[in-house]
Amino acid sequence: MGSYSELTKNYISGQWRDGTGNTELKVDNPYSGEIIGQFKTASIDDIKEAYETAKKAQIEWQKVNPFERATIMEKAVQLFESNREELVDILIKESGSSHLKANVEVDFVIAITKESASFPLRMGGEIIPSLVAGKENRIYRKPVGVVGVIGPFNFPMYLAQRSVAPALATGNGVVLKPDSQTPVSGGTILAKxxxxxxxxxxxxxxxxxxxKEVGDIMIEHPIPRVISFTGSTGVGRHIGEICGRLIKKSILELGGNNALLVLEDADVDRAVNSALFGKFMHNGQICMSLNRIVVHEKLYDKFVEKFVSLTEKIKVGNPADKDTLIGPLINxxxxxxxLSHVEKxxxxxxxxxxxxxxxxxxxHPYILTGTNDVATAQNEMFGPVATIIKAQNDQEAIDIANDTQYGLSGAVHAGTVERGVEVAKQIVTGMVHVNDQSVNDEPLIAFGGExxxxxxxxxxxxxxxxxTTEQWISTQTEERESPFHVNYLH
Known part of the structure; x- marks a missing residue:
């Protein structure tokens, strides 16, 4: 794979090189503050070149035999697997990931790449009956062309590869812009x-x-027909507005204000265990992390006591230590x-x-109790801060869960699975997990928000x-009657 320092170049048009921008980007270890890499940044011209070469290469790539494309993706799976130790090390140093989180992230990367390896062989079309005699309707599935991907810092490798692998596998060209805080783990390691x-x-x-130098050229450039972005809702809204104006498709996975509902008949110990996982995995820096914990009044005091007691036992500190579960925030x-939200x-x-x-x-973790109106409940913390809220009944818990602009993930703990499911169906969110926690992602399952x-x-x-996109091509095997036919006009 090569050392980290060898990956501090832009990868443009198949070449590893310095960018032609005006900035020296220093990348630091968020725990130690040590400078671990330095990039010469890409310019507008570099990004234009990347899109232009992706467009040219894609024309030939979409013609490549599907079995060959699948084989390349399968080779990538093998490379991720065989280089796990180095990938984990990069994630720890650059993103502050714990060993646990870094290994989970590499698992996710392998899984989505493996699933994407099946896509070239699953792009079949359809033949559909027609209203018109002698006509055959064919639906062909085709790549969109070129995809622009903009990644985040928190799960940088996976949340980039989640778009890169499917886009490449289905016959597209790709230009990836990783977060500037995680350019190797979220970018150049994937290129390598x-x-x-x-x-x-x-x-x-x-x-x-x-x-600041390149503005919105990643989105506004005319070549990419799809922009995939994972990050904050504010930036996502800006990207969506640009894509709407330019008639481009946007795929946006944005913020969350996820709630765990602990119903009256829930197993408290099991719910507390889920809350610890869902809140403190990767220090709470996950879009699916629990932000609010809504507990039935009969279980409330017991839950708070146990949750606080177990939180105090979590090892916090250097993510390089294998038993550390909470490491540094990104900056x-x-x-x-x-802290400003905690004080408010x-x-x-x-x-x-x-x-x-x-x-x-x-x-170190903060736990607050209060209403859904306090700042730590109304705003996505993206850190190790939990707000516990008391509810009188199921309906109040559901109302609290829905009282937010977000709708990404969530969880419900109940005495029976079916009761949990009935409550889950009333929560306006893309994903809800019954008798589990909110941080779940699988390569075969619909992932996204409301x-x-x-x-x-x-x-x-x-x-x-x-x-991909669909193209309708019809064939007419016998002459079709027409009011403009020569026999009608004489």
């Missing part, structure tokens, strides 16, 4: 593996620009943002039942559909 797997030069590029700004929630009447602290970029949490679905056949 796909290059080694045999993806043709120019078909897939990774550009690392300074956003100091994130901590300042979260306290002024609004919330009670802090576990007072956290910060050490560098590491934040309301301000996004547009589109990833996973299985849905990913195949998101990165």
């Amino acid at each position: 593996i796909m290059e080694e797997a045999g993806v043709p030069k120019g078909l897939f590029s990774v550009v690392v620009p300074n956003r 100091k700004r994130s901590i300042e943002h979260i 929630a306290k002024s609004q009447g919330a009670t802090v039942v576990l007072e956290g602290k910060t050490e560098g970029n590491v934040m 309301k301000d949490s996004g547009i589109g679905r990833f996973g299985g056949i849905r990913s195949l559909h998101e990165f």
